[in-house]
Amino acid sequence: MARRSDRTPAIPDLGIEQDEAPQVQVAVSDVHVRYQTPSSDSADRAAQTRGQRIRNRLLGQQPMATVRALKGVSLVARAGDAIGIVGLNGSGKSTLLRIVAGLERPARGFVMAKSMPVLLGVNAAMVPDLSGRENIRLGCLAMGMTPEQVADAIEDVVEVSGIGKAVHHPMKTYSSGMAARLKFAIAAASKPEVLLIDEALATGDAAFKERSEERMQQLRENAGCVFLVSHAAKTVEETCSRAIWLHQGRVVMDGPAYDVAQKYRWWAWNLAKDETTRAASLLEDAIREGVDTVVDIQQPGTTNAPRHAIGTRRMRRK
Numbered sequence: 453m454a455r456r457s458d459r460t461p462a463i464p465d466l467g468i469e470q471d472e473a474p475q476v477q478v479a480v481s482d483v484h485v486r487y488q489t490p491s492s493d494s495a496d497r498a499a500q501t502r503g504q505r506i507r508n509r510l511l512g513q514q515p516m517a518t519v520r521a522l523k524g525v526s527l528v529a530r531a532g533d534a535i536g537i538v539g540l541n542g543s544g545k546s547t548l549l550r551i552v553a554g555l556e557r558p559a560r561g562f563v564m565a566k567s568m569p570v571l572l573g574v575n576a577a578m579v580p581d582l583s584g585r586e587n588i589r590l591g592c593l594a595m596g597m598t599p600e601q602v603a604d605a606i607e608d609v610v611e612v613s614g615i616g617k618a619v620h621h622p623m624k625t626y627s628s629g630m631a632a633r634l635k636f637a638i639a640a641a642s643k644p645e646v647l648l649i650d651e652a653l654a655t656g657d658a659a660f661k662e663r664s665e666e667r668m669q670q671l672r673e674n675a676g677c678v679f680l681v682s683h684a685a686k687t688v689e690e691t692c693s694r695a696i697w698l699h700q701g702r703v704v705m706d707g708p709a710y711d712v713a714q715k716y717r718w719w720a721w722n723l724a725k726d727e728t729t730r731a732a733s734l735l736e737d738a739i740r741e742g743v744d745t746v747v748d749i750q751q752p753g754t755t756n757a758p759r760h761a762i763g764t765r766r767m768r769r770k
């Protein structure tokens with residue numbers, strides 16, 4: 453592998469016939485994510501123990517509620533995959549990307565990647581007072597490129613971003629679409645094997661969409677894989693080869709982008725029209741049609757295992 457970080461160990465024996473299928477880039481096994489958040493819900497207040505109630509009253513704090521953002525998600529991404537992730541607000545899409553990127557640690561389950569995934573979020577940190585060009589330099593260096601590689605790549609990044617002369621202006625003057633385009637171009641410049649994109653393409657215009665799709669295609673051809681989170685099932689259908697439909701932290705379907713996007717769109721349309729009975733039956737059908745992914749991977753040794761990517765419970769050992 454070209455690069456490997458201490459956060460992302462090599463995938464050991466995958467138990468999968470590597471000759472017959474493209475190489476596995478990312479494996480997510482039975483990942484559960486829970487968040488603790490303050491809640492003003494009377495049910496959460498009632499569920500407190502006496503000790504918690506006294507403590508919260510003394511400290512002036514609200515009771516805590518547990519949000520289960522992911523409930524046993526498993527998937528395998530292979531070289532050449534462009535995987536769109538669709539689902540309603542709060543279904544766990546961004547959480548899944550953060551977990552694959554290694555920015556969060558699951559409560560249970562684990563993630564392994566062949567090389568360090570690069571997460572491109574629309575909120576990726578950049579320096580607002582510096583020009584687009586200076587942010588390209590910083591962003592590329594932060595992704596591990598050498599100054600020589602940055603110098604070679606910079607014109608290409610400017611071209612892919614398509615922001616023209618604005619590249620010399622401070623980033624704080626950019627529209628959200630311009631900033632998103634620049635971030636996409638920077639993230640793609642390091643030619644990561646695993647690129648994770650959160651909604652970025654939705655903000656670009658038609659010309660940018662074409663350029664970014666071209667760049668995604670190049671990454672896939674170079675044995676990489678791309679994950680794209682989008683609310684727009686149409687974007688996923690047009691840009692991706694495969695799609696995963698998440699609902700309430702679970703995988704409903706994982707299959708060809710067209711099939712999954714069509715089913716998701718029809719379900720969401722019925723839901724929006726308050727056709728709840730039909731929507732419920734469409735969801736049931738989709739779950740029944742979906743195939744459960746079981747990732748059979750031996751855990752890496754604890755010495756080079758990424759702490760963030762391995763849950764605290766149910767760690768399987770060889």
Ligand SMILES: Nc1ncnc2c1ncn2[C@@H]1O[C@H](COP(=O)(O)OP(=O)(O)OP(=O)(O)O)[C@@H](O)[C@H]1O
Pocket residue numbers: 487488489519520521539540541542543544545546547548683
């Ligand atoms: N830091 C956090 N603390 C508490 N709850 C969180 C946190 N981050 C996410 N959640 C909750 O986890 C669930 C999944 O959130 P996530 O952002 O992954 O959904 P999403 O599908 O990306 O939503 P959207 O389409 O609105 O961006 C939601 O219920 C959300 O409120």
